[in-house]
Amino acid sequence: MTTADRRLTAEPARALAAPRPTKPGPDRAGRGGRRTARSGRRRRRTVALLYLLPALLPYTLFSVLPLLHTAYLSFFDWDGVTLPSFVGLDNYGRIGSDPQLRAAAWHAGALILFFSVLPICVGLVAAALVSRRAGRRGTGLVRTVLFLPQVIPLVAVGILWRWVYAEDGILNQALRAVGLGGLADAWLGSFTWALPAVGLIGTWVVSGLCMVLFLSGTQRIDQEIYEAARMDGAGPVREFWSITVPLLRPEFAVALSITVIAALSSFDLIYITTGGGPGNSTVVPGILIYRLAFGGGAVGVASALAIVLTAVISVAVLVINRLSREAP
Amino acid sequence: MRSMSHSPSSLSRRTFLTATGAIGAVALTACSELTPGASSSDKSSTGPFSTAVPADKITLVVADADDTTMTPGLLDAFREQHPNITVKRQYTGWDDYLKSINTTMSADTAPDIAQFTSGMQNLVPGRLLLKVGEYGKAYGWATKFPGLDQITLTPDGKTVGTGDLYGVGAGLSFEGVYYNKAKANELGLTTPPATLADLEALFAKARAAGETALVAGNLDGGLNHPFNVLLSAYLTPKDREAWAFGHRSATIVLPEAKTAAETLLRWVDKGYVTPKVNGVSDNDATAAFAKGEGVFRISGNWAAAAVAKGLGDRAGYFNMPPVTAGGKVRTTGAGVYYCVSSKSKNAAAAAAFLDFAASARAAAVTAKAGFMAPDAGAMPSQTGLLGDVQSGWETIVKDAGLQPFIQNSSTPTMGDTLTTQLQLLVGGKVTPEKFLAGLQSDFENYHK
Numbered sequence: 001m002t003t004a005d006r007r008l009t010a011e012p013a014r015a016l017a018a019p020r021p022t023k024p025g026p027d028r029a030g031r032g033g034r035r036t037a038r039s040g041r042r043r044r045r046t047v048a049l050l051y052l053l054p055a056l057l058p059y060t061l062f063s064v065l066p067l068l069h070t071a072y073l074s075f076f077d078w079d080g081v082t083l084p085s086f087v088g089l090d091n092y093g094r095i096g097s098d099p100q101l102r103a104a105a106w107h108a109g110a111l112i113l114f115f116s117v118l119p120i121c122v123g124l125v126a127a128a129l130v131s132r133r134a135g136r137r138g139t140g141l142v143r144t145v146l147f148l149p150q151v152i153p154l155v156a157v158g159i160l161w162r163w164v165y166a167e168d169g170i171l172n173q174a175l176r177a178v179g180l181g182g183l184a185d186a187w188l189g190s191f192t193w194a195l196p197a198v199g200l201i202g203t204w205v206v207s208g209l210c211m212v213l214f215l216s217g218t219q220r221i222d223q224e225i226y227e228a229a230r231m232d233g234a235g236p237v238r239e240f241w242s243i244t245v246p247l248l249r250p251e252f253a254v255a256l257s258i259t260v261i262a263a264l265s266s267f268d269l270i271y272i273t274t275g276g277g278p279g280n281s282t283v284v285p286g287i288l289i290y291r292l293a294f295g296g297g298a299v300g301v302a303s304a305l306a307i308v309l310t311a312v313i314s315v316a317v318l319v320i321n322r323l324s325r326e327a328p
Numbered sequence: 329m330r331s332m333s334h335s336p337s338s339l340s341r342r343t344f345l346t347a348t349g350a351i352g353a354v355a356l357t358a359c360s361e362l363t364p365g366a367s368s369s370d371k372s373s374t375g376p377f378s379t380a381v382p383a384d385k386i387t388l389v390v391a392d393a394d395d396t397t398m399t400p401g402l403l404d405a406f407r408e409q410h411p412n413i414t415v416k417r418q419y420t421g422w423d424d425y426l427k428s429i430n431t432t433m434s435a436d437t438a439p440d441i442a443q444f445t446s447g448m449q450n451l452v453p454g455r456l457l458l459k460v461g462e463y464g465k466a467y468g469w470a471t472k473f474p475g476l477d478q479i480t481l482t483p484d485g486k487t488v489g490t491g492d493l494y495g496v497g498a499g500l501s502f503e504g505v506y507y508n509k510a511k512a513n514e515l516g517l518t519t520p521p522a523t524l525a526d527l528e529a530l531f532a533k534a535r536a537a538g539e540t541a542l543v544a545g546n547l548d549g550g551l552n553h554p555f556n557v558l559l560s561a562y563l564t565p566k567d568r569e570a571w572a573f574g575h576r577s578a579t580i581v582l583p584e585a586k587t588a589a590e591t592l593l594r595w596v597d598k599g600y601v602t603p604k605v606n607g608v609s610d611n612d613a614t615a616a617f618a619k620g621e622g623v624f625r626i627s628g629n630w631a632a633a634a635v636a637k638g639l640g641d642r643a644g645y646f647n648m649p650p651v652t653a654g655g656k657v658r659t660t661g662a663g664v665y666y667c668v669s670s671k672s673k674n675a676a677a678a679a680a681f682l683d684f685a686a687s688a689r690a691a692a693v694t695a696k697a698g699f700m701a702p703d704a705g706a707m708p709s710q711t712g713l714l715g716d717v718q719s720g721w722e723t724i725v726k727d728a729g730l731q732p733f734i735q736n737s738s739t740p741t742m743g744d745t746l747t748t749q750l751q752l753l754v755g756g757k758v759t760p761e762k763f764l765a766g767l768q769s770d771f772e773n774y775h776k
Binding site: 081082162167185190191277279280290291294 | 426427428430431434447450451453454456546547548549603604605606607608609612740741743744747748751752755757
């Protein structure tokens with residue numbers, strides 16, 4: 001197809017796609033008259049690039065380049081201060097054989113349960129309840145309260161929950177108050193409970209976000225579908241499983257992507273609450289990267305680990321998006 | 329209107345791409361300066377090593393993680409003596425300081441003076457620390473400061489105690505046993521105990537009376553305090569220093585170290601230590617003890633102020649007893665050490681500050697903050713708990729019993745490793761043998 005042909009077909013399509021401005025604007029003034037459509041298109045491309053620039057530039061400077069830099073560093077044995085030596089893929093080999101890292105990978109996987117599965121379940125149920133009661137008194141408050149944890153900085157969340165989980169913290173006080181004092185534990189110091197305890201903080205934080213995502217999704221669903229279902233005698237539970245859940249597929253994809261990223265790259269919550277302890281029972285890749293790079297002077301290994309983590313997360317998100325695109 | 333429509337097209341796509349490319353290239357060049365290969369010249373104490381303080385207007389930047397009143401107090405006093413020197417303090421919390429100081433010192437804007445901490449030994453082979461030995465000779469620091477071996481390092485930075493001098497210790501800290509006098513009297517405990525066994529007998533009595541004998545928190549590895557002092561008591565000073573200072577082929581897999589680990593584990597297993605100790609932070613343990621919980625607490629003199637404030641007249645202190653009655657008192661301690669950046673343009677002024685830390689004026693500030701001053705004689709005599717701590721210090725100096733923390737200079741990762749291993753040990757996940765082997769494997773990874 002020549003440029004001339006394309007011009008011919010492109011113009012009407014665009015006219016259909018975008019309604020023309022009703023009053024003459026700067027854009028219109030340029031397009032009509034002496035200028036050819038070709039130069040107009042080139043100019044529009046330039047304009048488009050210009051619009052991208054404010055986002056593209058910081059993104060390149062602060063995300064793409066550091067990522068490339070990290071990848072570069074992962075091929076060196078470097079303590080961060082003295083001269084480095086090139087070691088090729090040795091750092092990647094070291095990652096593969098580190099037992100601590102296998103534990104970290106396992107913990108990150110377990111966190112998906114707490115950061116993704118549970119919040120999506122909680123968010124879904126909350127959204128269904130709130131949307132059915134829309135407009136009635138108190139739903140706004142419920143929505144705000146559930147979303148609130150999302151607004152608090154994670155460091156503050158961590159400190160807050162350290163108090164909750166402490167030996168004489170709120171959780172144990174509550175257990176003792178109802179006569180279950182025997183169950184009380186120093187949760188963050190327990191080899192059995194530290195990981196679930198930290199995970200549940202994640203559930204608490206992320207559930208509100210999932211609820212808001214699903215709420216916006218339910219508003220998109222045509223009310224007539226619900227009415228039709230009710231005519232056929234469907235109850236709230238049937239409505240939920242047969243209409244709400246299948247039609248929320250795009251929101252599931254978004255919620256799952258965001259929360260899986262949060263689970264696999266988790267660092268701050270764990271750093272504040274347990275620091276990876278007791279023993280290695282809550283160590284995650286993020287904690288290991290931090291320890292290696294900043295305390296241990298092993299910048300190369302830390303970079304290699306960061307690259308592997310980034311790759312794993314990217315693949316996970318790709319898979320989620322691919323799966324969610326398939327028709328139900 | 330027209331000029332508006334015109335301006336975007338006047339910036340052609342080529343210009344745009346060139347501009348983006350140029351910015352990208354600049355960014356990449358900037359990056360390549362940060363990448364491995366950052367060169368640094370060996371700038372060890374150049375210029376005249378006199379004790380003269382420059383008279384022109386200069387600025388000294390001091391980075392530290394000292395949460396007591398010592399560093400700010402010393403800076404204030406130094407500022408008063410030298411009005412021409414502007415002193416700027418960059419304070420960072422301890423954990424963040426440990427993790428960030430190496431990058432801070434590598435930057436072109438490195439502070440002139442920094443508090444020296446574990447992990448900073450990497451700066452030595454990077455030649456980012458100034459060798460201050462010549463200033464030391466000019467000022468006569470060898471006789472003014474105790475414990476200079478803790479900041480004397482080999483050129484690879486891996487071994488402490490031999491090599492070049494990189495700074496001075498301004499305020500020294502050491503560990504001992506705090507106790508709640510009121511409760512000890514009530515329980516009929518005779519203090520101070522003469523031996524470690526006597527101390528353990530007191531723990532047993534306190535436990536039998538339903539008290540927490542030893543208040544501790546190990547969420548962030550606080551049991552390293554009792555473990556360090558137990559090692560001080562059991563290990564020979566030679567073995568202890570060889571390992572703590574990172575001497576090649578040193579080992580901690582020793583029968584005496586095993587005894588220390590077993591003792592700590594026994595204290596936990598017999599219920600002397602705060603229950604569920606892995607779930608309590610060290611700060612919370614100090615706070616609980618200061619509020620009147622438990623009978624004993626093994627910690628450093630940095631906790632003296634908090635304990636005195638909380639317990640008042642009921643606060644008491646004694647040195648960690650030796651293994652055999654009448655033996656020499658040995659304990660674990662460190663100090664607030666100051667070092668100088670090799671990038672400092674005001675090395676002479678920085679050296680003057682280091683020397684100032686040994687002055688009688690500084691001793692008053694240091695003592696008030698709860699640290700032991702290098703010039704012990706110049707410390708004002710104190711009463712109450714701080715007085716007890718101070719007289720404990722005099723015994724330790726007399727017995728030459730101050731030993732380094734094992735996690736401070738053995739390897740840069742030993743702090744994390746010790747925390748992990750102590751949690752595993754008292755959580756019943758590893759035996760004392762495996763615990764020591766875990767520490768040793770970290771040591772051998774670094775000193776191979």
